[in-house]
């Protein structure tokens with residue numbers, strides 16, 4: 001762990017159950033390879049993960065079992081370790097690839113920008129030449145300009161010890177916001193391709209492993225499942241997914257399961273399968289087991305059967321050191337100001353004093369989203385809630401925090417002099433009229449503007465006995481009495497298709513409050529209720545297609561040509577940092 005990471009807390013643990021074949025799975029790590037430096041539950045770093053995988057491998061292989069490592073993408077954007085360097089990712093590619101991977105694929109984040117997808121093609125895919133799969137992604141070769149597969153479409157291999165014959169694919173969901181140097185083929189088309197149809201008809205296969213940057217409950221995975229099942233009625237299929245940033249486990253049928261292993265290096269997913277056929281033995285009744293490991297040394301020592309003196313290797317320590325040095329070189333601990341209270345994305349009700357979205361709406365946007373060319377004109381400032389990625393904890397707000405809270409480089413755009421009597425209805429449409437957006441253009445489903453982790457949570461979860469978030473002991477990792485005889489720490493309490501015993505650490509639950517798709521600040525509203533008043537509609541660049549469509553529903557026909565950059569030297573990340581420096585510097 002990083003030298004400034006908090007010690008993990010002791011907690012009751014559920015064990016792993018090993019199978020013939022075992023998997024460790026990471027997804028949506030988003031640059032958090034230093035681990036969480038303010039949360040004991042998730043304080044192990046990538047060096048510890050490398051050691052954990054090595055220790056588990058020694059143990060499992062000693063028993064004649066196989067272990068495979070999987071990563072399902074979105075490795076970048078979301079933490080200073082990736083975002084603060086110039087160019088971005090200067091340190092993270094070497095750190096990440098210190099971990100062996102057996103099957104790895106791209107997420108959508110790798111494809112938002114031209115340079116990040118070229119990094120995949122030129123750095124990560126070659127580093128994992130035998131394991132990177134891109135079943136439905138092509139890229140424009142930066143040297144030749146030719147359209148080529150980002151990586152091989154599939155691979156067939158046999159596990160070393162058990163001789164299990166595996167056919168593996170690596171998909172991306174039907175993502176359509178990629179930069180125009182990549183092509184993401186829709187999954188429904190890819191599964192019609194000859195190479196896929198041939199691969200799924202291979203009879204010498206004991207297990208299909210479909211990894212993908214896609215929710216495990218998704219049309220895309222359902223289509224792949226049905227395609228394989230239609231030609232192999234009995235062969236087991238194991239899916240690994242992500243994208244929604246949640247822990248989940250989905251049963252497709254009695255021989256097919258899908259694991260989603262959370263986000264931000266909080267979770268190491270463990271999956272095992274027993275009773276598989278192999279090239280030497282026939283078997284027909286596989287059993288599947290999953291566990292979500294909290295990424296801290298207490299858990300990692302326990303599951304590997306090691307302790308602080310035997311767990312760490314020189315290799316792991318060197319990776320930990322490289323992360324520490326990168327963080328130092330990037331000055332990620334530089335403090336911009338101090339938060340007087342925790343500000344939550346979903347643990348506090350919106351609107352409220354403890355909601356990060358109320359803070360943005362009431363303080364940050366009115367304070368810093370301005371453009372000298374537009375003076376003090378009345379304006380509506382609208383942002384999607386998905387632009388915010390993480391909570392702010394009471395205490396120092398650092399350079400790292402700016403990227404953790406909002407890593408996106410998109411700036412603000414605006415439409416000038418929009419009739420207020422129509423523009424004022426826009427926020428209602430964005431938040432309440434999802435259906436008409438989706439009907440008009442399925443790629444513009446309004447929920448896509450909200451944080452991904454709430455997509456699988458249809459309603460608020462309110463835990464009555466929880467301490468309020470602004471209570472002095474209300475931080476996530478403070479022990480509270482969860483039952484009569486033992487103290488539990490608040491944390492993940494996952495319920496999925498296999499029940500409620502998936503998490504390795506037994507925690508007390510945390511409240512979850514859903515938030516709207518968008519928030520809005522109304523700035524300089526003088527005279528704004530006059531019917532001929534006009535306002536600037538300022539919005540986060542990412543939501544431009546929804547803003548234009550929403551205004552069209554309101555009878556205002558604007559197009560991309562009417563939109564201009566607002567405060568062009570800044571973006572949401574730099575603006576939040578500016579506000580903190582101005583308003584919170586004296587709190588430290």
Ligand SMILES: O=c1ccn([C@@H]2O[C@H](COP(=O)(O)O)[C@@H](O)[C@H]2O)c(=O)[nH]1
Nearest residue numbers: 108243386387408410448449450452542
């Ligand atoms: O520039 C951007 C890019 C994305 N978002 C938000 O993020 C989600 C997608 O998040 P994943 O990590 O890929 O799951 C997207 O739906 C937006 O809500 C953004 O706000 N700005």
